[in-house]
Amino acid sequence: MLARTADNLYWLARYVERAEFTARIIDITSRLAALPKAYGGASGAEWESALVALGAHERFRKTNEVADESAVLRFLVFDADNPSSIRYCMDRARANARAVRTALTAEMWQGVNSAWIEMLNIERAVAPFERMTRDRIDPALDAAKGMSRDFDGLAYRNMLRNDAYWFSRVGLYTERADNTARLLDVKYHVLLPETETVGGSLDYFQWTAILRAVSALTAYHWVYRESIKPWLIADLLIRKKEMPRSLVSCYDNLAGFVDAIGRAYGQQGPAQRHARAVLLRLENTSLDDVFKTGVHEFLSEFIEDNNKLGALLAEQYLLN
Amino acid sequence: MLEQSFWDEMNASGGDVRSVYAKIDAWLRETPPDVLSARRSQAELLFRRIGITFAVYGSKDASERLIPFDIIPRIISQSEWGLLERGLVQRVKAINAFLTDIYGAREILRAGVVPDDLVFRNPHFCPQMAGRRAPHDIWVHIAGIDIVRTGENEFYVLEDNARTPSGVSYMLENREVMMRLLPDLFAAHRIAPVENYTDLLLNCLRSVAPATAAREPVVALLTPGQFNSAYYEHSFLADRLGVELVEGSDLLVRDDVLYMRTTQGPKRIDVLYRRIDDDYLDPLAFRPDSVLGVPGVLNAYHAGNLTLSNAVGTGVADDKAMYTYMPEIVRFYLGEEAILKNVPTWRCREPDALAYVLDHLHELVVKEVNGSGGYGMLVGPHATREERAAFREKLLADPVNYIAQPTLSLSTCPTFVESGVAPRHVDLRPFVLTGANGSRVVPGGLTRVAMREGSLVVNSSQGGGTKDTWIIEDPDMRALASFSSQRSV
Structure with missing residues (x-):
């Protein structure tokens, strides 16, 4: 191509x-x-x-x-x-x-x-x-x-399931991961564990808004079967694979599609390794880790990693 | 002003409906205008959704416009087409022989059939090609020959397009749209299909691949880009051909081989169907400021590692001055008379012709040999006495630079316009494909129609529209007789 x-x-x-x-x-x-x-x-x-x-x-x-x-x-x-x-x-x-x-x-x-x-x-x-x-x-x-x-x-x-499809999907999931991360980042102050006591129910509508923005309000209830807790929103949108707009789900897809490109071209490279590393990190990060790092810091790092995948792909496939 | 009478392809000259148009005539009679109007809107919607637009330079608002599409088809019988087809193939054969000769032995110049200066002073003559041969001696793989009709068996060639003729996508898309919009009318005729054009084109391009090419030669289509007025056609053809649509920046030449940049590194191209003019093709050989072309592509061509389609320098065969010599060119190379006539043309460089032109300025169109787009032109019947006098001076000062033709009475076809169904002037551009295995003409072409009453200008840039062109079996006379007797009851 x-x-x-x-x-x-x-x-x-x-x-x-x-x-x-x-x-x-x-x-x-x-x-x-x-x-x-x-x-x-x-x-x-x-x-x-x-x-x-x-x-x-x-x-x-x-x-x-x-x-x-x-x-x-x-x-x-x-x-x-x-x-x-x-x-x-x-x-x-x-x-x-x-x-x-x-x-x-x-x-x-x-x-x-x-x-x-x-x-x-x-x-x-x-x-x-x-x-x-x-x-x-x-x-x-x-x-x-x-x-x-x-x-x-x-x-x-x-x-057709060929490189055209895979590159297109890589674009879609890269953008989606970026969007979810930014959405969480702009609202991170209402997602901290202590906000329940600090902000009380005032933040309830902020929380549901976040879930609505990614069509996840119903999903939340199915997954957690309890009232809306801000840290569980973070959990859902960062760590839950069954949630299609979560960061980990996006990277599950991204790693799969860049791998498919690598397999079809008969060569793995930095982009494949990077996507797998980001996926692994997301899979192995507990919610506690996220809060220890700081939600904002964690998301900023993720956004940077996500951008890096695009740069690596360009280097590997577009500028040769 | 002179009142000219025009031959109508449906009604002849005010007489009975011609038999090939019998079913169209009946359909037009029984279909109310609002139904026609609805069909036309549907067609427009289809074209817009598919994105069959052309760009208009320098206008921001309507930077993409639709070419008006007329839903009344233009009909040509199989026997009429047979004649055209033979004439078209003959003409393209002669053009290829002429180019081989001009860039080779130049016998036609030595024989004095065509004057030297017409070739060497021609802006489209390409000195870089002198002494070179095109693969298989085919220079023009794709030709679009503009034909006008003036009567029952009167066909004339108006212009040869031997560089990068466009419009074939309209031939193909118009057909698709007609099949969807008017399936009954379509089925009532037996229409020769055109849909295999792109298969024929691909075979044709592969057949002329250089000897060094891979067993499955790689073809690519070179476009100037999204902002070119014919971009839709380029992408459409690449899609149907199943080849990459490339831009100059996608290509590179290394060791006299042309490559495209792919996600898996450079990939060799064997045949480049380029839809970009000679001047912009290679900044090393032609215009150094061109960013559309590929540096070194001409070297790859000369090294025999690439076929350019059409070849470089074909413009010398299709300009106005050379056009007037086409009958002689056909005779010289093929030893035959041209099957398709030229519009009678007076070359003012010849004293007798000049004398005639000066005497008949009021009824002739006088054109500059290398002018285009209507510049440097005198339309006798429409000009004032003063304009004619001024032009007479120009003619006398530099007769070599001018040719003259009678104002043509282009045939008309029924066309759906604001006021209903009315005759409008048409021309026809069929496409001739020439590969190593001979020439093929898909039965059909692009019919262009001047949508304004009385206008003879069919160019899309000036509001011209298009029609689907149906080549149909010659009508069975007996069936027709019963058809018309039923109607007269």
Whole structure:
């Protein structure tokens, strides 16, 4: 396969996944912002924290003064220069898909292209309003989630199990691991073991929001069969393999897919070794270890390791 | 202004419906305009979703546009096609012989059939190819020959495209869309299939691989990239051919062998189907500022390790000046008369022709030999007295630089436009594939249609549209007789 094709497939999957994550963050943020003050909502900080979770707060500050609902929604949905906006992700996803049409099935390309066309139409209809509201941008969230669902499903159902599929999956799980880690990191202060006594039930809605953001509220109850405890949320999203968006599950997949590439090409290298090492560490880390290291420190290190996998893959396969 | 009459492919000249169009005529009569309109919207939706767009340079908003698609097919009978096919193959054979000769022995120049300066002063003549031969003496593997029709058996070649002709993806996609939109109408005709075009193309490209190639020669398609106006076609063809779609940055030349960068290291390419002009192909040999091409690719070609398709320097055979000599070129190499006629052309370099042109400026189109895109052109019937007088001076000053042609009465076909079904002018671009095993023409081609009333401009950049082109079995006359008698009851 052309090295450029592998690169395009990797980024295509990442941007599709990122568009969905942005949509999910907007979802939970507007939920939190709608809570009465007595329940921890309406502090005005919810939209700011959405920007932080998406790593977009600094860029936002450059062009905006106040992080209110309208400004943040416009920035996260339509801003064509913001790398985590839905619009930007869709533009990049489509450009990458267009460059590798020959490596995708016709349905996959049409799925991405249709979502992109739909997004243009939504933008035309909604962007002229002075105030952005959750209602107005709702179709954009649906478009982003729909694109991701179609892309993921069609890749799984239709793609040949060869290097094109594996590189695409590596992109998807790398992005997903990054998103989960960032989501946990921005909320880590409410996940500490002592917060139950400190914050009390005020944080309950923050906790459920985290679970909702990764579609894990029901899963939590199935796995733990008890009321929501913050440290168990951390446990679920870091260490539980049966939870599809947990860090360990993402690395279980990543290690498998980079291994498949190595096997097909008849050579293992630094990328394979690195993915396996990260997986092993996640598997062997207890929750106590995480808290001893510090949740923030642990997640920062993970995010760095995750980025390193991308760099190693590029070195091994794209720049030869 | 002159009132010209045009020959309509469905109604001839106001007479009865031609038999090949009988079923289309019936279908148009019984289908209400809103149904046609709905079908057209469906077609547009399909094209947009598939992404069959072309880029328009310099416009940010509509940087990708659809070429208008007309849902009324254009019909040509098998017997008419047979004639065209023979003519097309003959013409491409002559073009290949001409290129071999021009870059080789130059017999045609010594025989005085074509003037030297037309070759050597031609901007598309490629001195780097002089004294070289193309593998199998085939220079033009893919040719697109533009044909216009003016009457029952009147076909003319308007232009030869021997460099990187485009449009074949529309021939293939239009057919797919028609089959989906109008399955009944489709089934009622027996239409020669075009879908094997890409298989034929792949065989053709593999057949001309260099002798040093692997047993399964590796073919790749070189595109200038996503922002090229024909990018859709490039990706479509690569997909159907099952070959890699490469850009200049994906390629490298080492020891006179062309490689593409893959996830498993460099991989050799044997045949490069390049959709990028000569000038940009190799910055070492041609334009040094080109970032689209591959440094050293011409060396790989000269070393015999690579076949370029089409070969370098073929443009000398397809420009306006050389076009006028095509009948002589066919005669010189093949000893036959050209089956397909040229549009009558006066070469102003010849004194008799110049005299005629000067006398008939009001009814002729005068073009600069190397001009394109309508620049440096006089359209006699539309020009003012002053414009004609000014052009007369230019002609007299430099007659060698001009040719003149009558304004052509392009045939019309029924077309669905805002006001309903109306005749619009069309042309046809069939594609001729030539490999080591001979030439093949897929029965069909790209029909371009000028969507504006009276317009003769079919170019997509100027609002032209496309139609599916159906080559159908010659109608059974008896069946037709009963068909029309039923209708007249």
